[in-house]
Amino acid sequence: MKRYIAGLACAATAVLGVPALASTAHAQAADPVSALKSQFKIGRGVTYVDTIKTKLGGKSTVLGKRNGELQFDTSGVSASDHTTQLRFAEGALTFGTGDNDFSGEETDHEKTKEEENFEKLFAGLAEPERVVRVDKKAYVWGGAYGQFLPRDKPWLGFPEDTFGLTGSLGQFVNVAEPATLKALLARATVKRPAAYAGKITFGELQKVSPWFRVTQGRKLSGKETKTTVSWKLFLDAKRLPVRLATSYEAFPGGPTSMVDTSYSGWGSEVAIAAPPADQVATVKELEAGFEADTPIPLLTVK
Numbered sequence: 001m002k003r004y005i006a007g008l009a010c011a012a013t014a015v016l017g018v019p020a021l022a023s024t025a026h027a028q029a030a031d032p033v034s035a036l037k038s039q040f041k042i043g044r045g046v047t048y049v050d051t052i053k054t055k056l057g058g059k060s061t062v063l064g065k066r067n068g069e070l071q072f073d074t075s076g077v078s079a080s081d082h083t084t085q086l087r088f089a090e091g092a093l094t095f096g097t098g099d100n101d102f103s104g105e106e107t108d109h110e111k112t113k114e115e116e117n118f119e120k121l122f123a124g125l126a127e128p129e130r131v132v133r134v135d136k137k138a139y140v141w142g143g144a145y146g147q148f149l150p151r152d153k154p155w156l157g158f159p160e161d162t163f164g165l166t167g168s169l170g171q172f173v174n175v176a177e178p179a180t181l182k183a184l185l186a187r188a189t190v191k192r193p194a195a196y197a198g199k200i201t202f203g204e205l206q207k208v209s210p211w212f213r214v215t216q217g218r219k220l221s222g223k224e225t226k227t228t229v230s231w232k233l234f235l236d237a238k239r240l241p242v243r244l245a246t247s248y249e250a251f252p253g254g255p256t257s258m259v260d261t262s263y264s265g266w267g268s269e270v271a272i273a274a275p276p277a278d279q280v281a282t283v284k285e286l287e288a289g290f291e292a293d294t295p296i297p298l299l300t301v302k
Contacts, residue, residue: 033182035239036175045071045270048263050170052086055247056255063087066170071270077176077211079272083130084143084166117290120147131164133214134274140164141275148289153281161214171261173200173231174211175241183208184231194235202227202248240266 039046050066068082111119121144129143138158140146144165145156163170175181183204190197203225205212213219227248234243240263247258274280 032185032235032239032241033178036178036181036241039240039266040072040074040076041267042073043071043269043271044267045069045265046176046263047265047268048171048261050084051260052169053258053260054255055258060258064166064169066166069270069272070176071272072176076178077174079132079134081130081132081272082170083128084164084170085128086125086166086169088126117148121290123147125165129164129166131162131167132272132274133161133163134272136161137274138162138164139275139280145286148286149281150285150289153279153285155275155280156286157280157282159283162217163215167215167217169259170215171244171246171259172212172215173205173229173244173246174209175233175244175263177209177211179208180205180211181241184233190232194237195233196235197230197232200229200231201225202229205229238266 047069048067050068052063052066054061054063064084064086066082066084068080070077071079071081124142124144124147127142127144127146129145130141132139132141138161140156140158140162141154146154149156173180173184175184184198184200185191185196187200187204188196188198202212202216202220206216206220206225227250229246229248231247232243232245233241236242242263244261244263245258246261247256249256
């Protein structure tokens with residue numbers, strides 16, 4: 001009888017031990033920040049796609065798409081490479097014609113060199129802009145800047161980190177940053193095994209996220225830091241992000257800016273490198289190509 005009872009005890013322990021181990025494993029996998037950090041290996045990364053939208057008066061419009069990838073090292077994101085393609089309504093980028101001045105009134109003068117340059121600048125906004133970031137340096141190809149670079153130097157090198165002219169339009173919340181992901185989860189008002197949602201401010205993002213600071217191109221202050229971002233995050237079975245949706249209003253009653261990002265290929269091989277040095281132009285060469293008394297709009301390097 002004692003052997004029988006002992007046998008049952010052993011069997012019961014074995015059976016009960018399975019769900020106990022499974023529960024422990026689930027608890028370990030339930031931490032998205034730890035799951036993210038497990039991906040930080042040299043030469044590995046993730047691919048993402050941003051859908052950039054704006055909404056006003058109940059009408060949603062797609063402004064563009066961004067396709068990119070992040071490369072990791074043992075501490076986090078070490079490099080990034082993305083291409084942004086904006087969408088414009090027909091005629092939206094017409095800066096002027098030979099028969100019109102800046103106000104749209106009829107004129108009979110020929111376009112000045114400065115007017116031609118501005119036409120090229122705005123036309124370039126409709127072209128894809130690629131930004132490669134390595135070792136806190138950025139290289140921009142195509143887009144508006146590409147209209148004024150030497151043909152043998154298609155890349156524009158920046159002395160400091162930037163996301164180019166389209167930088168602030170894409171996803172400014174980077175859930176591949178542990179501190180950013182942790183900040184989001186700490187403010188979550190919806191907590192489910194595969195979905196979280198909540199709100200966070202620009203000021204809070206500015207404190208924890210290097211990615212956010214680069215997208216803004218400058219330090220925010222005052223009312224800007226109080227801008228509230230609504231977000232929804234969805235995870236896969238490994239507790240890794242598969243989708244992030246963010247939205248905010250820059251001012252009450254204004255258009256809502258929205259970015260919907262999908263992630264795929266966690267742990268895949270990623271190799272991002274700076275372009276060859278002899279193909280990289282300087283900011284001075286860009287300004288020389290513009291050939292105008294007025295500095296190139298939106299070109300700010302801090």
